[in-house]
Structure formats: C-alpha cells, structure tokens
Amino acid sequence: MLILNAQDGWFKMAGERKRDVGLQAQICSEFGADLDSQLCEEVGKLMDECPDCRIYYDTMKRSVKLYRTAEADQRIPDEIAERLFKVLQLDNPK
Amino acid sequence: MEESPELIQDARTGNAQAQSQLVKMYSSRIYNLGLRMLRNREDAEDMLQETFITAFRKLDTFKEKSSFYTWIYRIAVNIALGKLREQSKMKIAYSIQEPDFENLHGMAISDWPVYIETKLTDKEFRIALDATLDDLPEKYRSVFVLRDLEGHSTAETSKMLVLTESNVKVRLMRARLFLRDRLNAYFKRAGWVV
Numbered sequence: 001m002l003i004l005n006a007q008d009g010w011f012k013m014a015g016e017r018k019r020d021v022g023l024q025a026q027i028c029s030e031f032g033a034d035l036d037s038q039l040c041e042e043v044g045k046l047m048d049e050c051p052d053c054r055i056y057y058d059t060m061k062r063s064v065k066l067y068r069t070a071e072a073d074q075r076i077p078d079e080i081a082e083r084l085f086k087v088l089q090l091d092n093p094k
Numbered sequence: 095m096e097e098s099p100e101l102i103q104d105a106r107t108g109n110a111q112a113q114s115q116l117v118k119m120y121s122s123r124i125y126n127l128g129l130r131m132l133r134n135r136e137d138a139e140d141m142l143q144e145t146f147i148t149a150f151r152k153l154d155t156f157k158e159k160s161s162f163y164t165w166i167y168r169i170a171v172n173i174a175l176g177k178l179r180e181q182s183k184m185k186i187a188y189s190i191q192e193p194d195f196e197n198l199h200g201m202a203i204s205d206w207p208v209y210i211e212t213k214l215t216d217k218e219f220r221i222a223l224d225a226t227l228d229d230l231p232e233k234y235r236s237v238f239v240l241r242d243l244e245g246h247s248t249a250e251t252s253k254m255l256v257l258t259e260s261n262v263k264v265r266l267m268r269a270r271l272f273l274r275d276r277l278n279a280y281f282k283r284a285g286w287v288v
Contacts, residue, residue, distance in 0.1 A: 052203040058208050060274040064242050067273065069214055070223045071130055071243050076122040080139050086123055086125045087143050088150065 097162050106153050117146055120163055123168045124170045131174040133228050141177060143271040145170040152210070171254045178232045204278065204287045213286070230269055237262055238269035 029088060034040065076084075085092040097119065104112035124145050128138030129142045149166045156165050213219045227235065241262070248266075254260045281287035 039166050046105075055205045056274075057204050059278065062206060062210065063274040063277050064270060065278070066211065066214065066223065067227065069211075070220060073122065073126050073181060074129075076125045076142075078218055080125065080135075080142070081121060084117065084146065086112070086186070088113070088117065088146055089134075090110055090117060093111070093114050093118055 099158070101158070102158065103164050105150075105220060106112065106156070112274055116162065116166075120166060121146070123163075127165050127167070127170055127176060127244065130243050131171075131236060132177060133224075137177055141170060141173050148173070168254060171255075175236065176187075176256070178236065197228065203280070204286055206278075206281060209287060210281065218278075219284075222280050226273055226280070230272055232271040234265050234272065237265040238273070241266050242270070 044054070082092060097116065101112050103117060105116055121142060125138055125142045128141040130133065132138050132141060138201075145166060148169050152169075156162065158265065227238075236255055237251060238247045240254060241248065246254070248259050249263050251257075252262045255262065257265075278287065
C-alpha cells in the first residue's frame with residue numbers, strides 16, 4: 001500500500017500490498033498535480049509494484065489525452081463568425 | 095496578432111475597427127470554450143455572442159490588471175455557467191440522476207491496446223467520446239473542461255468556478271475516473287478490450 005507523508009511530500013511502500021486503483025489519481029488530484037508532472041511520475045514509478053494500479057492509471061491518462069485530441073481547438077465556422085459580427089454591428093476584417 | 099494597450103484603449107473609446115480586431119483575435123477561443131462546456135453549437139454560439147456583447151458594454155470597467163483575453167474569458171465562463179445552471183434546472187424536472195461515483199472501483203482492470211488512439215478517426219468512436227462527456231454531470235464536467243481541456247491551474251479553476259481548491263481536485267479526480275471507466279466499458283462492448 002502506498003503511504004503518503006503530506007508534510008515532506010514523500011511516498012513510500014509500507015505494510016501489505018493492497019489494490020487501490022484510484023489512489024494515484026487521487027494523490028495527483030489532491031496535490032493539484034498535472035498528470036504529466038514530476039510528482040505524478042514518481043507516483044507512477046511506485047505503481048510498478050501494483051500492476052493493476054499502473055494499468056488503471058495509464059488508461060486514465062490515455063482517456064484524458066483522447067479527450068484533449070478529440071476536443072482540440074477548431075476555427076470558428078464562417079457562418080457563426082458572420083452572425084457574431086452582425087450582432088455586434090461590426091465589420092468582419094477578412 | 096497580439097492585443098496591445100493601444101488596441102484596448104481604442105476599443106474602449108468605441109473604435110469599431112479595434113473592436114473588430116478583438117473579436118477576430120478571440121472569437122475562436124471563446125467559441126471552443128463554449129463547445130466544450132455547453133456541448134452543442136447553438137448554445138456555444140449564444141454564449142459567444144453574449145460574451146462579446148457583455149464585454150463591449152462593460153469595457154470601461156476593464157482595469158487592465160489582467161489581459162483583455164483573461165478578462166473576457168472570465169465573462170465567457172460565467173455566461174456558460176449561467177446557461178448550465180438553467181439547463182440543470184430543466185434536467186431535474188426530467189429526473190436525470192447523477193451517476194454513482196462510489197461504485198466506480200473494484201472492477202476488473204484491463205489494459206488498452208496500443209491502437210486505441212488510432213480509433214479517433216472512427217466516427218462511431220468520436221460520437222461515443224462526445225456522449226461520454228455529455229453524460230458527465232455538469233459540476234464535474236466544468237472542472238474537467240477548465241483543468242484538463244483548457245489547461246488552467248487548480249487555483250485558476252477554483253476562482254472561475256468559485257470553488258475551493260480541494261473541491262476542484264476532488265471533482266477533477268472523479269471526472270477523470272468516470273470518463274476512464276465509461277470509455278473502458280465502450281471498448282469492451284466494441285471488442286477492443288478483453
């Protein structure tokens with residue numbers, strides 16, 4: 001089981017190993033850490049001791065990436081831009 | 095194109111050309127935020143129009159402590175949240191229940207094959223991704239959109255949503271777990287995951 005010492009920010013393995021699939025996500029979230037941060041990376045290394053936790057974490061990270069790709073920025077459609085300028089009574093500087 | 099103090103000052107005095115430039119610079123970004131938060135083009139367009147109307151009406155209150163973009167972005171988030179609150183009132187009338195987050199764990203853990211990301215070109219999968227994000231209750235989705243899709247920090251997100259930082263963190267975790275588990279279920283149904 002992962003033990004978190006919140007005061008000095010260290011993580012260590014202690015006691016019996018127990019599956020806790022949401023733990024890494026929880027730790028990263030509790031610290032407001034991005035999934036790609038050094039902190040999450042450290043937690044990820046510890047996850048190696050727990051294959052299911054690692055799989056869960058990896059797939060969660062991949063889920064976020066899938067959404068980032070799927071929801072990537074798109075240019076505003078021309079007709080929506082036209083209506084916006086019309087509502088604002090402005091010329092569209094093309 | 096970058097915003098300059100002169101451009102903002104010109105827009106403030108009602109210079110139509112300067113205002114048009116600001117619209118040109120930021121309309122796509124605001125529209126994308128609307129799509130992510132509100133999940134449909136009509137509402138995103140309404141939000142976009144209301145945002146610029148409000149911003150130009152209140153331009154004399156802009157203090158230049160932050161950039162114009164940061165200022166108008168906050169206006170856009172507030173308008174989107176107002177719309178979501180209206181929608182959630184309507185949803186309550188139809189008894190839509192919040193998913194049971196407590197039962198997300200304890201399922202069989204399956205790894206995902208490497209080709210999953212290539213499936214993004216699959217139209218059906220894109221629809222499923224959309225639907226999953228639509229299913230995420232609004233209070234979690236707003237946090238997920240601002241933190242993971244728009245890239246804001248926990249502190250910025252907590253200010254915009256008027257939540258404590260720990261609340262943002264908890265909601266973000268729940269959103270991520272919810273989406274991961276919904277996607278996993280979809281992959282199983284599609285036969286991509288055992």
